[in-house]
Amino acid sequence: MPSSAPAPLASELRVAVGRFVRRLRSERGEADLPDAQFGVLTHLTRHGDQTPGALAQHERVKPPSMTRTVNALTELGMVEKVEHPTDGRLVVVRLTETGRREVAETRRRRDAWLAKTLYTLSAEDRELLARASALLTDLASC
Numbered sequence: 001m002p003s004s005a006p007a008p009l010a011s012e013l014r015v016a017v018g019r020f021v022r023r024l025r026s027e028r029g030e031a032d033l034p035d036a037q038f039g040v041l042t043h044l045t046r047h048g049d050q051t052p053g054a055l056a057q058h059e060r061v062k063p064p065s066m067t068r069t070v071n072a073l074t075e076l077g078m079v080e081k082v083e084h085p086t087d088g089r090l091v092v093v094r095l096t097e098t099g100r101r102e103v104a105e106t107r108r109r110r111d112a113w114l115a116k117t118l119y120t121l122s123a124e125d126r127e128l129l130a131r132a133s134a135l136l137t138d139l140a141s142c
Helices: 006-025 035-047 052-059 063-075 097-118 123-140
Strands: 079-083 091-095
Touching: 006 097, 035 052, 035 063, 035 079, 035 091, 035 097, 052 063, 052 091, 063 079, 091 097
Parallel strands: none
Antiparallel strands: 079 091
């Protein structure tokens, strides 16, 4: 039985969440994008067009690394680089329809895997996970 004392629980929860996230991320769309590339697509989906510098800052990577990621996504047709509206020295990265479809398909596959897995649990366990989901959301905002 897992511990409820804060220090051991922290370790157990970290390991469990890490394993869960790795398993969920293994469900991918047709392009089978690496996590870093998919992360850029989801950020663009949520926040709209961004400069490579803003993307690098958000993803906590160095600008040359983001340039490689953006170039790879451009070659795949997932994003396009367009002129910055106010600063001609900069470009803006824009999600393409292909990129939108990849995000939607990956999310669909992840949701399908998780729903299928949740159906194997009892109603009580699903209720417990619903409460845990709310708690995890609160913890993430601390």
